Each structure stands twice: as C-alpha cells, then as structure tokens.
Amino acid sequence: MDKNKIIEIKDLSVYINNLKLLKNINLEISKNEILLIYGPRNAGKSLLARSMVALNEELFKGIQTTGQVLFLGEDVNSIEKRYLRSTIAYSEPTFVDNINFLTLSEVFNLALRIKPSDISQEQYMLLEKLNIAHIFSNHSSLKSYENFENWTIGDKISFIIFLSLARNPQVFIFDSILDHLDDFMHKDIKDFLFDIKEDRSLIISTRNLSLFSDIAEKIVFLDKGEIIYKGSIEGFLLNFPL
C-alpha cells in the first residue's frame, strides 16, 4: 500500500430517504497535503467531510451509503469510533456554539484532564501561535475567560484547533469552520496550519475559495453532490475562473 495515502474514498454514494445526495465520489488524500473541498451551499461538502469520520449515520435517519471510505487501508466503519475521531479531528461551526454550554475549566478537564492554569510551556507556546495565549497569561485573565460567552468567535476557533492538536491527529477536517475567521486571524491561522501540515493531512471545506487557494495543493469542486473538478488549484482556476 502507498504509505502516503491516508484516506481513500471509493465510489461513495450517500442517500437520505432514497435521495442520492452524494454521487459516486472517488478521492484520495495523502500525507502532507492540504485539500480544499469547495462548492456552493448544499453541494454536499459536509456529507463528504462527515463520511470520513463515519458521522452521517449517527446524525441522520433514513441514510444509506454505498462504496467505501478507507483510512490507512481500513474501512472507517470498522474502526473504533473514539480512536477514529481522535486520529481524524473533525470540526464544524456548531462546535463554536456548543462550547458555550461548558466552562473553560470543564473543557480542560474533559479534554486534557488538567486545569487551565496547569498548561505546560509547550502548550503555552502553541496557544501563542494560535493568538490566544493572552487568555492563559494570568489568573485574572483566566477568570474573565472562564465563560466562553466572553470569547470572540476567532478565539474559540483557535481554541478548538488547540484541543484537536492535543490528541495529535493525523488528519484535520475543518468543515466550513474557518470561513468564520476575520481577516486578521485568517493570516495567522493559515500560517499555523501550513506549519502543522508536515506528516499530517488537512482538509478544509469552504464556500470561499479565495480564502484558502494560497495554501492548498489540491481542490475538489463539488456541486449537487457530484465532483465537477478534482486536481490542482491552478488547473481549477484555468477551467473555472472566479
């Protein structure tokens, strides 16, 4: 098997209530690669992204899948879910809202089994790169950020990336979540993602190609559940000028 091939999708179709919403998808994702899943609203980006962590069946009734999604050669449906979702870190915009139901201490305890004030030097440096170290710089700041309602959306997205990284995943999937960053955060997060892609794969789904075309190598253009184009960004822009 090609060791660089991390995810392989073979003739994947997804039906909900007998409606074919993803149509015969074939796709490979390799190590060290940033792949963009690009397409308009309802193109099927989330269905495709979630199929890589076997999540659609858990979320929706009346779903039927044909074809296969392989992670390192193994069908994702036969991989233990907890392991699958720590090695493929999937995040999407509802995470940003759902985190409001917990406090910072609770999230730290659940995810890392430590208190926010007990982070290591290494973790602090990571938070610095993600632009959120100021929150962890002293007790009074930690106190004022204990409630996530006091965080900006950008800070919460950075924090979600921090938590995913702690589990050392081999693949990151950002399902539309990075579209919610402002321009200032965008540049820093993109630099950060470019740094961490070594030995990993990054999959970014977006409706806004121009935000990520400078860091991605490969693009899949989806429309109405079908792959319309798959290949290099340059090739895409030649065929489908923005």
Ligand SMILES: Nc1ncnc2c1ncn2[C@@H]1O[C@H](COP(=O)(O)OP(=O)(O)OP(=O)(O)O)[C@@H](O)[C@H]1O
């Ligand atoms: N649970 C569901 N029941 C019925 N149809 C669904 C369900 N989930 C998704 N769909 C349909 O599947 C299609 C693809 O949806 P999906 O959420 O994957 O699109 P998307 O490209 O991620 O869109 P967006 O950019 O708006 O997030 C849409 O037509 C959507 O209406």
